[in-house]
Amino acid sequence: MYAQELEATAKAMVAGGKGIAALDESYKTCNQRFEKLGIPTTEAMRRAYREMLLTTAGVGEFLSGAILFDETIRQSTRDGLPFTKVMIDAGVIPGIKVDTGAKPLAGGPGETIAEGLDGLRERIAEYYKMGARFAKWRAVINVSDRLPSRYGIETNAHALARYAALCQEGGLVPIVEPEVLMDGNHTLDRSYEVHLEVLKTVFNELYRQGVKLNQMVLKPSMVIPGVDCPQSVSVEAVADATVACLLNCVPALVPGCAFLSGGQSDALATVHLNTMNAIYRGKLPWHLTFSYGRALQKPALEKWLGSDENVSAAQKIFYHRAKYNGAASLGEYRPEMEIGLV
Ligand code: 13P
Secondary structure, eight states, rough: OHHHHHHHHHHHTTTTTOEEEEEEOEEEEHHHHHHHTTTTOOHHHHHHHHHHTTTOOOOOOGGEEEEOHHHHOOOOOSSSSSSHHHHTTTTEEEEEEOOOOOOEEEEEEOOEEEEEETTHHHHHHHHHHHTEEEEEHHHHOOOOOOSSOHHHHHHHHHHHHHHHHHHHHHOOOEEEEEEEESSEEEEEHHHHHHHHHHHHHHHHHHHHHOOOOGOOEOOOOOOOOOOOOOSSOOOOHHHHHHHHHHHHHHHHTEEEEOOOOTTTOHHHHHHHHHHHHHHHSSSSSEEEEEEOOOHHHHHHHHTTTGGGGHHHHHHHHHHHHHHHHHTTTTTTTOGGGGTTOO
């Protein structure tokens, strides 16, 4: 029923020069980030913070969409304009996080399963009415010598596909996000091996459950060594391993892959995306862009600090990080672009 709309939205989400802002931190995650900076962890502050980001002038040049949390999609600006209206007016498609978090997986020590399938059909219908046109579900995969298990991978892939099928039925483009965490000391090769198995299993489940590949967006992690891995690798090695892995696993019908940043610094996340596009853009069946959370927001949050006085300086920083990543989605980012900006 929604096939044409879904395909058009999925294409727009990964259009050249643009990416997606992940502004969908749960209460807990948002509050943790606020606490670290001494910002009060109140609903009013979370609203003010999201207003600062969403009202940044011109950001729609580089953002095709933004993912909101349930609390945020119901909020408005100080002047009473619903956030979804602000976004639509700026050409930024509203999206919504619909998983309710990764919980311990029973029978799978050290592993998690994303929850949120119960009542999802009804929630999707409500979000569609509120103006959302895409959704996100994040599965979290831990890496160690013995993890992930087949059981952990399969249960998460199964849930991702159930979510994706429900989204397409209800008119939302599913962002399918299997995040292989960077925590640990695993090597680049081990990261590649885990990504390969996870992505192959996810696409197998999407196929089994009838998910239309032209009406979704993949949100993968980059193939990158664990943060505690003693060996450092070049930016080109990460770009080559990530693209090789995606070519092995992601069918050509998928319009695009929008990476998460996963704890990389803002600068490195931009450079990795840029390197992939500088080398491979035009030679791949799908677009490669960003759907960053921390790598887009962190410097802006650190400037804002909950104060009205800092809004315009923080917006300037947010605008420029979006601009650099927009350039990286074309392989046209240059570090000189950042000179003169803090
Ligand atoms: P990060 O870019 O901070 O990893 O967040 C992206 C995201 O949406 C995680 O679900």
